[in-house]
Amino acid sequence: MRTLKGEPFRRRAERAVGGRARLRVITLLAMVIALDGADKATISVNADSLEQVFGLNHTHIGLLVSATSLAGALATLPAGVLTDRTTRTRLLAGSIVLWSVAMVGSAVAGSFETLLAARVGLGVVAATAGPAVASLVGDYFPSGERAHLYGYILAGELFGTGFGYVVSTNIAALLSWRVSFAWLALPGALLAWLLVRLPEPRRGGRGQLAREGQRPPTAPDAAPATGSARAVVRTARSEPRPEQVLREDPRTMPAHRAFAYILRIRTVLLMITASALAYFFFAGVRSFGLLFVTHHYGVGRSTASGLVVVIGAGILAGLVAGARLPDVALRHGHAGGRVLVPAVALLAAAPVFAPGILTSSALLAVPLLAVGAGLLAAANPPLDAARLDIVPPGLWGRSEAARTLTRSAAETTAPLLFGFLSSDVFDDSGSRTEGLQMAFLVCLVPLLAAGLLSLVALRTYPRDVATALASADAEAAEKKTGGRVQGREAG
Template structure:
């Protein structure tokens, strides 16, 4: 018994030290639970995409399909997600978000099991469409919860930890699926994510819903607010770092765009129209969609490309994908920290500069990696390319929250997700068609090179946001100040 008690105390001590260490890394232990929760939700989609990538060849053999049909399978998921994400965004702004998210995860698990049981390619397409429909909840709901769980000053950094869940999920999906394919059929290797999804659905459903309107949440309040949000003596919300940087430079809000009504009671068409009239939102939606277009194609054909271009086995190709995943996680961390540091230093465009530079630099690393024939040469280049590309995501995601009134975060994210998923819809089809129809040899290599162009275009487009972002931040802050004032009109 004494030995058992010592072992228990040692285990608790180790767990306590690990918790303290992790808390220090993310800026406080109070952030660990929401980060873990949201990252786990994001990881499910990553795990699913990892299973599809590993099973690409098995699915082609099982149903007698080619690259184009495989691209269709991936695109159907994106199409159904694009259709469903718009109403989900509206619901996110008007219902209990943790219930919406938990119920969707449960349906996701069911759809995953049904897709693994597919007796035909048509069945598989239908179940993948259902999977995309329930996945649509993730984008708008998580964006809204991030805005209310985390303070503005650390939002890009903490958003980065949430987004790491997709890379961790994809990596786990690749490893587990690769291991399962060696001992079981492709059906088992597709079905396995349903099991952890059921557990996660229960946990999300029982999570406490955070108070809405977190634009001005402070570090002290983020541990579970029970009182009123921080406010100035006149009843208006205290400006956040991005808002203060704009005010210090004399950047005034667009008075005609200041929202003077409860956004959650706005008619749905007018809510979407308001969001799409924000210049920075339009720029970021387009730039983000171009970046995701490239990665949707790479995610579908990446393992297949590696086996052909570098003449390696599927397990070695999966290892290369893990290298890319490590680079992706590093990029998220660096991008989030750099953007928040610039913002806290008073730079009004801190969350725009980082993604613009990253997008313009990334093709310089990825192009030689695609042309290389040795995995040893390609690996460090792929690592660097992944760092530069993923460094764009946390600042862009945080910046979209900065320029939209908090009551419309779900609506805004659903508009962005719909356009992004349309890009993801077209990417696998275009990658598959281009590689098969336009090139007689090394089709995927030349296809990957051609579709580096959207990354450069996204970076050039982001330059425009350097002019629009500060004023849109000031406008959103003014809208939230009106919403919090006692005499709101």
């Protein structure tokens, strides 16, 4: 059966991404993101059980989710520095081992305080995953394919969240909420072992995996392949900002100077803020979505987990569209496709979500929620790929750390604010979900703000791409001529 059915599927997957080596990398990086999504889903799945066992309310549940994000936020900046200076595959493996231990700690917690402490420990993987995965994507894959391949990797969050909902729901129903936490330690241990065996790519895009059948780059001192980024510059006829072109090795820059440089890139500021606002809404829905669906639409948890799968299909479609549409736009002469597609998707998401939240019919709500979730997901692949376009390669880890810090702040705030609005502002004492419904509607406003910020970034993106290319070219030229920039390859 494996020969007849498994092999053709694997070959199709290999052709889609460009070969077996690429498929291995994409799968492992997607699994890193999937673990984090699966963990966060367990809180939503077990919200009712936790409230009953420990005597909690919605605000306490929000605090549990926020504790993970806050711990990740505090560890993000040092994780970004480590990402740019150490072996990233081993850094990820070590953090996932600690993450698995913390999952077991969550499962055996005897009090709310102990559970909260275990959730704080879980923030470690959130701190390392964002910077390390982004940096590895930049070094494994050329610019022209990053948005497309990033879409497959980001699908790991969808898979992990959906898988976490479905599996943890059934484990909690058949066994207990404690087992629904503990089981995630097993795939975590396996993933850590696989990551240790994954080869570390050379820094600066000089160790990229060529598509199967194509020759890999052979000039070790050449600037990284940046075909798509150069096409943006040619199409927009943009010139670099001379004052921001780096003349030194970015990997050796002190942390404070590196972060100061990153935050002076205008498009970076706009993109990380837009991304954080989008994740603000997503974090709130992820924390309270299953609770809302079960009570507002009057369905059981098993049925609700099935509805989540349908919505997940919409998210997957959004990821695929978001990964491909920017390249289509670029081929038709729109240099800012990687910014325009997220802007349109985020602006359209809120008007689609609103009627789905307002209706009490699951039959009417699910298609609207699926489309809205797809629009929200469509923004991520092009935004993540665009951030790599506008930052010199040696700063990819610290750039993603700055973005992860902002995202973590949003993820920390969202569950608390959703819970507070639901329990204390929009008093839902008469209905389990009236308060949550109002909270969801109010928190659609950040999605609109994210879309507007992305529109503003259309003006700054091409020139910041030109500046990043000029910095990479300057570093490569000095390496080739034996200048003062000395590359240090991790691993």
